[in-house]
Amino acid sequence: MAQHINTSLVLGNRPKHPLGMTQITYVYSAHSAYAYLGAAELARICAAHKATLIHRPILLSPVVEQQGSQPFAARTQAHVDYFFGRELERWSEYRDVPIIRYRPTHHDSDYTLASGMIIALGESGPEVDRLSRLLLQAHWLHDIDLSDRAALATVATSAGQDAKHLLHFAASDEVQAKLHANNEWAKAQNVFGSPTYIVDGDPFYGQDHLTLIERALERPFKPSTWRNPPVG
Numbered sequence: 001m002a003q004h005i006n007t008s009l010v011l012g013n014r015p016k017h018p019l020g021m022t023q024i025t026y027v028y029s030a031h032s033a034y035a036y037l038g039a040a041e042l043a044r045i046c047a048a049h050k051a052t053l054i055h056r057p058i059l060l061s062p063v064v065e066q067q068g069s070q071p072f073a074a075r076t077q078a079h080v081d082y083f084f085g086r087e088l089e090r091w092s093e094y095r096d097v098p099i100i101r102y103r104p105t106h107h108d109s110d111y112t113l114a115s116g117m118i119i120a121l122g123e124s125g126p127e128v129d130r131l132s133r134l135l136l137q138a139h140w141l142h143d144i145d146l147s148d149r150a151a152l153a154t155v156a157t158s159a160g161q162d163a164k165h166l167l168h169f170a171a172s173d174e175v176q177a178k179l180h181a182n183n184e185w186a187k188a189q190n191v192f193g194s195p196t197y198i199v200d201g202d203p204f205y206g207q208d209h210l211t212l213i214e215r216a217l218e219r220p221f222k223p224s225t226w227r228n229p230p231v232g
Contacts, residue, residue: 023051024045024198025197025199026053027191027195027198029060029111029194030136031107034091035195035207038195039133041210042197043129049218055124055132057132063183066187072108098141100141105145106145106146109146109148110147113146113149113152115179118135119175120169127160130159131155131161135152189203197209199213200220
């Protein structure tokens with residue numbers, strides 16, 4: 001049965017989380033390969049430790065390029081083949097998460113609407129958790145175009161949502177303003193990649209750090225005392 005979208009969940013009118021409830025702030029793009037590969041393990045960790053996942057979808061390029069990261073087209077072929085090829089194959093096998101064996105056909109398409117779908121369901125809860133995982137899977141397993149409204153409607157329906165209502169709300173100024181706010185917040189947090197997970201203010205970049213995140217939930221790491229000289 002399709003779910004009703006509570007528009008009061010967007011932009012500041014969110015439900016309060018129980019006191020003492022552990023939270024993981026999940027900063028990622030709706031088209032992120034590594035967010036997809038880590039999604040099932042992240043869900044397991046949250047369930048095992050009764051942690052609430054706080055979704056902060058972003059548009060990746062404007063966020064990471066502010067930190068000096070190169071756009072995809074400016075990277076070397078060796079870097080692309082390793083980080084967006086061989087590493088994906090290995091992590092797919094290691095996590096037993098199936099993935100297509102090429103860069104998605106429409107990977108460079110506009111994914112603001114897909115991002116808005118996640119935001120429209122609120123920042124936490126089983127509905128947004130499920131939709132997020134299904135969008136990532138649709139892109140990296142079924143090669144869907146995240147700008148294709150018909151394809152997005154199919155994903156929404158498979159997640160038990162009213163597709164027409166969800167897509168309309170996802171495209172609204174209200175929701176898109178929240179996406180923009182997420183981008184600006186991520187820049188201020190010095191986020192430089194997707195996925196980034198934040199536990200008690202401590203960021204962990206990359207799904208390959210999920211083991212450390214689980215350790216942090218069990219026993220927090222000591223505060224950092226590391227100091228580096230200025231870069232440049």
